[in-house]
Amino acid sequence: MKILITAGGTTEPIDTVRGITNFATGKLGKITAEHFLEAGDDVIFFAGQTALIPKPHKRLTIFRISDTQMLYQMMETWVPKVDAVIHSMAVSDYRPVYMTGIDHFPQSLDLKTLLEYRPEKKENKISSKAPYQVMLLEKTPKIISQVKKWHPKVILVGFKLLSGVSQAHLIDIAQQKGRESRADFIVANDLTQVTKEKHRALILDHKQNIVAQLETKDAIAKEIVRKTHEKSHE
Amino acid sequence: MKILITAGGTTEPIDTVRGITNFATGKLGKITAEHFLEAGDDVIFFAGQTALIPKPHKRLTIFRISDTQMLYQMMETWVPKVDAVIHSMAVSDYRPVYMTGIDHFPQSLDLKTLLEYRPEKKENKISSKAPYQVMLLEKTPKIISQVKKWHPKVILVGFKLLSGVSQAHLIDIAQQKGRESRADFIVANDLTQVTKEKHRALILDHKQNIVAQLETKDAIAKEIVRKTHEKSHE
Incomplete structure (x- = not known):
């Protein structure tokens, strides 16, 4: 076989x-x-x-x-x-859609913004200044x-x-x-x-x-x- | 040496x-x-x-x-x-604080909620029902x-x-x-x-x-x- x-x-x-x-x-x-x-x-x-x-x-x-x-x-x-x-x-089960420092996030945040947000350009290597990062993941x-x-x-x-x-x-x-x-x-x-x-x-x-x-x-x-x-x- | x-x-x-x-x-x-x-x-x-x-x-x-x-x-x-x-x-540079399905998130979301949110109990293995997951990461x-x-x-x-x-x-x-x-x-x-x-x-x-x-x-x-x-x- x-x-x-x-x-x-x-x-x-x-x-x-x-x-x-x-x-x-x-x-x-x-x-x-x-x-x-x-x-x-x-x-x-x-x-x-x-x-x-x-x-x-x-x-x-x-x-x-x-x-x-x-x-x-x-x-x-x-x-x-x-x-x-x-x-x-x-x-x-999930793969990253984006990861971004919270300092890049729009001021007013809601669930819709979180899901639709995309960093301006995809960073080659995410920089490490922000105290927190947020990652959105989608189902594979x-x-x-x-x-x-x-x-x-x-x-x-x-x-x-x-x-x-x-x-x-x-x-x-x-x-x-x-x-x-x-x-x-x-x-x-x-x-x-x-x-x-x-x-x-x-x-x-x-x-x-x-x-x-x-x-x-x-x-x-x-x-x-x-x-x-x-x-x-x- | x-x-x-x-x-x-x-x-x-x-x-x-x-x-x-x-x-x-x-x-x-x-x-x-x-x-x-x-x-x-x-x-x-x-x-x-x-x-x-x-x-x-x-x-x-x-x-x-x-x-x-x-x-x-x-x-x-x-x-x-x-x-x-x-x-x-x-x-x-960062380590996960939490990862959770967006269906678990509180209805009204803002940046403060995102940072202070914690899943009710830490899951041993995160389940895979929600279409999206959100991960918060903190600086190491x-x-x-x-x-x-x-x-x-x-x-x-x-x-x-x-x-x-x-x-x-x-x-x-x-x-x-x-x-x-x-x-x-x-x-x-x-x-x-x-x-x-x-x-x-x-x-x-x-x-x-x-x-x-x-x-x-x-x-x-x-x-x-x-x-x-x-x-x-x-």
Whole structure:
């Protein structure tokens, strides 16, 4: 099979030297790629700028991804060419529209002004005189919701990471993501249950049933490979 | 001599999974560290989370630095223990105070409200429903200005990076930084004159005179080592 794996986090530029980034290391994606390669599959690996990458392999191709826009374009190109998408990358939900010192702001401020304000010229590197800066951020397009539109028959594994929530809430949100993205599987996990040694995760199928409960990154990766292969034989 | 080198960029957390980061790779700092080690000096190396680090060496100690606050505390501890500080790290000028969906904002908004607003409870991971988010950022303390207060006799090398400015403006701003921080040397450079092969930089001394003009990272690193050793013999 030909597998597209996304891992790590996107980085949304603020100016030429700064950006908003996700702390995701891409370790789970890396391990998953290595298990797919071991099983004989071809892997296209989309890695965030600072993400860990798999060991070199003749059936592995790596692309570095910067921001959500680049990820969108790259996935639009590659999703139709693969059999399965393991979308573990932490994609920025928001990207900066502007950032400006409050001393540049118009005197009279309201919500409309805040949303419609744009700095006179886009600064290459935002200067650092004002005591406060204000940043406006806009929602990025939901890439995972496009995957089945780009390639209806592709097997899609999505991920939902929350932080410090109840298991019931995590399952609820993961099910919602599964419905919205029409993913075949959703890996649901909670940041507070991820340590160096352990990584607790649930896997939900397209009927929103819990079909696996795992305790380590290696076990999650192996299960993703197994479920993807099973699904391809249906 | 005992040299403290800071390199890479700081990362200011927005929530548990996101942060504002600087794209600095720390490559110049890494090369500078290696030249000091070659010259027989001891090096304490403060590296940003994703910064490049020097090859292992018995006279090299590496610490990973997350945000400006951690850098401040670590420098307060270490600066009095060293003979020279090469402060090449790109330190965030601003850090997030809050980020919130505009749907959470009070109906009537003005600048005072914007500055004084705080989300009801600090969210672990900011949710992603609102079409826009607003982030307020506050200025971080100028760490370089503290160095000579913590250790008046330490040799201090500061850095000024601008983007797409005239050489006259770059020198002007670098001189200003030199005066404010009482640095012995300021390395002034412009992002548009940094490529993979080339890295143009000027070095200014404490009298604000240009004492070197370099064209590569390796040449800059060697010159920093030379100037630091010379200064220690004055």
